[in-house]
Amino acid sequence: xxxxxxxxxxxxxxxxxxxxxxxxxxxxxxxxxxxxxxxxxxxxxxxxxxxxxxxxxxxxxxxxxxxxxxxxxxxxxxxxxxxxxxxxxxxxxxxxxxxxxxxxxxxxxxxxxxxxxxxxxxxxxxxxxxxxxxxxxxxxxxxxxxxxxxxxxxxxxxxxxxxxxxxxxxxxxxxxx
Amino acid sequence: xxxxxxxxxxxxxxxxxxxxxxxxxxxxxxxxxxxxxxxxxxxxxxxxxxxxxxxxxxxxxxxxxxxxxxxxxxxxxxxxxxxxxxxxxxxxxxxxxxxxxxxxxxxxxxxxxxxxxxxxxxxxxxxxxxxxxxxxxxxxxxxxxxxxxxxxxxxxxxxxxxxxxxxxxxxxxxxxxxxxxxxxxxxxxxxxxxxxxxxxxxxxxxxxxxxxxxxxxxxxxxxxxxxxxxxxxxxxxxxxxxxxxxxxxxxxxxxxxxxxxxxxxxxxxxxxxxxxxxxxxxxxxxxxxxxxxxxxxxxxxxxxxxxxxxxxxxxxxxxxxxxxxxxxxxx
Numbered sequence: 001x002x003x004x005x006x007x008x009x010x011x012x013x014x015x016x017x018x019x020x021x022x023x024x025x026x027x028x029x030x031x032x033x034x035x036x037x038x039x040x041x042x043x044x045x046x047x048x049x050x051x052x053x054x055x056x057x058x059x060x061x062x063x064x065x066x067x068x069x070x071x072x073x074x075x076x077x078x079x080x081x082x083x084x085x086x087x088x089x090x091x092x093x094x095x096x097x098x099x100x101x102x103x104x105x106x107x108x109x110x111x112x113x114x115x116x117x118x119x120x121x122x123x124x125x126x127x128x129x130x131x132x133x134x135x136x137x138x139x140x141x142x143x144x145x146x147x148x149x150x151x152x153x154x155x156x157x158x159x160x161x162x163x164x165x166x167x168x169x170x171x172x173x174x175x176x177x
Numbered sequence: 178x179x180x181x182x183x184x185x186x187x188x189x190x191x192x193x194x195x196x197x198x199x200x201x202x203x204x205x206x207x208x209x210x211x212x213x214x215x216x217x218x219x220x221x222x223x224x225x226x227x228x229x230x231x232x233x234x235x236x237x238x239x240x241x242x243x244x245x246x247x248x249x250x251x252x253x254x255x256x257x258x259x260x261x262x263x264x265x266x267x268x269x270x271x272x273x274x275x276x277x278x279x280x281x282x283x284x285x286x287x288x289x290x291x292x293x294x295x296x297x298x299x300x301x302x303x304x305x306x307x308x309x310x311x312x313x314x315x316x317x318x319x320x321x322x323x324x325x326x327x328x329x330x331x332x333x334x335x336x337x338x339x340x341x342x343x344x345x346x347x348x349x350x351x352x353x354x355x356x357x358x359x360x361x362x363x364x365x366x367x368x369x370x371x372x373x374x375x376x377x378x379x380x381x382x383x384x385x386x387x388x389x390x391x392x393x394x395x396x397x398x399x400x401x402x403x404x405x406x407x408x409x410x411x412x413x414x415x416x417x418x419x420x421x422x423x424x425x426x427x428x429x430x431x432x433x434x435x436x437x438x439x440x441x442x443x444x445x446x447x448x449x450x451x452x453x454x455x456x457x458x459x460x461x462x463x464x465x466x467x468x469x470x471x472x473x474x475x476x477x478x479x480x481x482x483x484x485x486x487x488x489x490x491x492x493x494x495x496x497x498x499x500x501x502x503x504x505x506x507x508x
Binding site: 010011013014015016017019020023027028029031032035036045048049052053054055056057058059060061117120121124135136139140167170171174 | 181188205221277
């Protein structure tokens with residue numbers, strides 16, 4: 001947090017090194033969120049590109065109300081929404097996704113795990129975009145409900161409700177996994 | 178049936194695994210960085226050219242109407258001078274506000290290129306100078322007041338030391354910034370417009386007791402495009418400064434695997450200005466091109482030859498300690 005404040009200060013002084021550092025620090029979070037929300041690798045990269053270039057163009061006049069991370073990731077989520085991807089659902093190729101804690105030694109368990117991953121992915125895609133976005137921002141990106149609420153210009157209760165509805169729906173869909 | 182905590186844990190694990198597996202296409206990664214830096218630079222230029230508004234705007238506007246009326250009469254008499262001053266002011270401000278700055282310096286003698294170097298400054302911290310062929314470099318750390326002369330081909334380096342604080346930063350030292358500052362405060366002449374590398378530029382000229390300086394500034398960005406410096410006492414000598422880059426990334430240099438040579442050079446004199454450093458590099462390149470070998474630690478005679486080459490150029494030699502133990506044999 002302190003580092004981010006320092007980086008923002010340096011940006012305002014004209015430091016391109018600070019810009020590069022911010023990009024290196026948050027590029028993976030931004031791409032992961034864009035990929036999860038857009039379900040399209042190329043579109044996700046384009047969204048990160050547009051977001052970061054836009055940030056670079058206006059950062060000298062930026063007055064942050066939340067953390068830098070929250071700002072960047074909410075920008076990504078908003079751009080995905082603006083691109084219309086919130087209305088498109090597709091089942092993602094899961095061949096390269098593994099859940100780290102599981103044991104892959106047994107071939108049978110590998111099959112089961114792939115099946116479980118497929119179901120989790122399908123369940124997430126069934127969520128309305130508003131709920132999906134909050135679930136990703138909170139669980140994947142680690143943002144606080146308060147920050148998400150500020151950046152969405154809604155009350156924290158609304159954000160917490162969307163999250164709770166999302167989790168409840170996932171629980172119902174995944175009850176047999 | 179899952180509880181809330183368990184479902185959160187499961188989704189979190191899934192999303193984290195997914196996060197670990199995402200990677201950028203390398204070309205996209207480069208594009209994002211490069212486009213962002215361009216956008217950032219553009220915003221700096223825009224802010225340099227746009228005066229800041231404040232809450233007193235309305236009150237000031239009334240006063241401005243009065244001032245503008247008086248100003249119009251002045252502009253009518255002294256047409257163009259305001260725009261020119263603005264362009265020089267913004268050019269200087271961009272350099273002063275820069276975090277990093279780089280430019281090429283070419284010294285010519287009777288129109289033949291004597292030496293060319295690339296200068297890179299990191300504000301208040303480092304200056305790095307590369308010879309055009311990449312075989313020599315100087316890095317100077319302003320905080321430690323010491324630096325290194327690096328011989329890339331031979332993988333050797335020489336220590337540069339100074340007893341005085343040099344503070345070699347682009348804001349307060351060297352020809353380019355000093356001359357540019359002089360332009361902003363002294364009376365200069367508009368010498369016309371032309372194109373450099375396809376870009377429209379406007380030229381200004383300034384003369385003092387030592388030299389005549391022409392500077393060409395890009396009309397669209399107010400970024401310096403070319404400086405031409407002619408020395409009154411040395412009419413055959415010219416310095417050209419171009420390829421200005423503001424806020425580009427500077428890369429760290431590692432001297433791991435490099436051999437330290439037991440020789441010290443007085444940084445204070447060598448780093449006095451662009452002309453001296455170009456001559457210094459030029460003499461080293463000439464020395465090697467004429468069959469000279471950058472010596473290993475035990476070859477005092479070759480060190481002496483370098484010292485001789487430098488002294489022939491009236492450059493400070495400052496070779497100490499090690500050479501004191503050898504008989505210097507000049508070729």
